[in-house]
Amino acid sequence: MQEGDQVRHSTMPQLGFGEIIGVNLDGTFRVRFRTCTCSALLPSSLIGKSVSDYFEEHGIKCLWHITHKHNISSILQYGILNHYDAYRLNKTRFDISDPDVQKLRERVESIYHRKVHDYVPLYLVPRNPMLRVRKDLQHDLCLVEVLFSALSETQWIISDGNAASLGTLFYNSLAAMDHLPWEVLNAGNWSALPDGKRKRCAEVLIYPKVAPNHIGAIHCYSEETLSFLSNCGKDTKMSRNMFF
């Protein structure tokens, strides 16, 4: 990369393409966009990559939201809402959460200083401890694909583990993604790995909602749920291998 090259900002793609106008002593770049000039804090090997490029390199093709089949029609109408909005609008027909864990998500995150519950929670890997704990319900559960396009419209953060755990750190830059626990996320089983249960639940948190147009296919465990969703307007799939 050199002066004059066109690049995109990793966390604010809405700025469009900018031009490198200088190289700082520490190897970062100064980039002029139409509306502002800022430092690109990424190593040059990452400049020009989007978040989705980076995820795809690590085998992540989309993000995931686990929910009950009875929430799907409302989700497809209003989008996936954050905890407060889902309850405020009385849209949640079936809550599959653990009330003790929910209290911990009143925690304030370190990037934008919002409560974790202000964001829509998405997983990088759906076959995780939350899904395992809800194995008894999986006949009625759905794994909802969320497309990376959801990241381009709004603010998001990424956690290196379950956002409810105090040891979990939050990031919102592409450079920091190397801190994600890829060895646990890409493992067949997390339970034997150090801190595997927390790390396997690494999340992408999107503020304040995921609009319906960013929702991809919906994966089901049972024929009954598949048939329940048959006219929902999205691609539905039997994907028993994604469950337990």
Ligand SMILES: NC(=O)c1ccc[n+]([C@@H]2O[C@H](COP(=O)([O-])OP(=O)(O)OC[C@H]3O[C@@H](n4cnc5c(N)ncnc54)[C@H](O)[C@@H]3O)[C@@H](O)[C@H]2O)c1
């Ligand atoms: N569900 C996930 O995929 C996921 C991902 C990462 C972390 N977590 C964490 O696991 C715990 C339980 O997750 P949760 O999803 O129950 O948390 P939540 O409290 O954020 O959501 C409450 C419920 O509202 C539903 N909902 C959202 N928009 C809706 C709409 N328009 N219509 C109807 N229902 C709607 C959600 O699917 C969920 O069932 C939480 O602590 C959560 O943050 C969950």
